[in-house]
Amino acid sequence: MAHTAEQRRAYTARNRKRINAYAKKYYHDNQEHLSAAERVRRKLRAWVQPMQIIETLGGCCANCGYKEHLDGLEIDHVVPIRVASSDRILTKIGSIGWNKIEEALVGCQLLCGTCHRIKTRADARATGGWKVA
Numbered sequence: 216m217a218h219t220a221e222q223r224r225a226y227t228a229r230n231r232k233r234i235n236a237y238a239k240k241y242y243h244d245n246q247e248h249l250s251a252a253e254r255v256r257r258k259l260r261a262w263v264q265p266m267q268i269i270e271t272l273g274g275c276c277a278n279c280g281y282k283e284h285l286d287g288l289e290i291d292h293v294v295p296i297r298v299a300s301s302d303r304i305l306t307k308i309g310s311i312g313w314n315k316i317e318e319a320l321v322g323c324q325l326l327c328g329t330c331h332r333i334k335t336r337a338d339a340r341a342t343g344g345w346k347v348a
């Protein structure tokens with residue numbers, strides 16, 4: 216039996232959050248709606264922004280100076296707190312503007328993978344096992 220308009224409205228109202236979350240994910244996963252120009256812009260940003268980040272944060276590991284391979288460098292929150300919003304922003308590299316990334320980098324430094332791991336474990340011990348990054 217087909218649903219009435221009233222039933223559909225009631226269903227939508229009951230499931231508003233779920234529907235919005237789905238729509239958002241669908242929009243993100245299916246980016247054909249983006250113009251060709253925007254797709255090119257995003258590709259370029261995804262390529263350039265990691266290098267801009269590394270340059271902004273000094274270009275090498277703040278602890279040992281490592282800079283041989285870009286993939287060996289990681290972003291560390293100097294004060295060991297999880298800044299959820301800044302972490303979220305940094306996963307969107309390529310699809311957001313530089314000004315937002317710059318904001319997210321406040322309080323961050325560049326560390327090589329090894330120094331980052333050592334610092335993270337030391338921070339965790341100092342804060343009683345609090346998972347930090």
Ligand SMILES: [Zn+2]
Binds near residue numbers: 279326
């Ligand atoms: Zn290092």
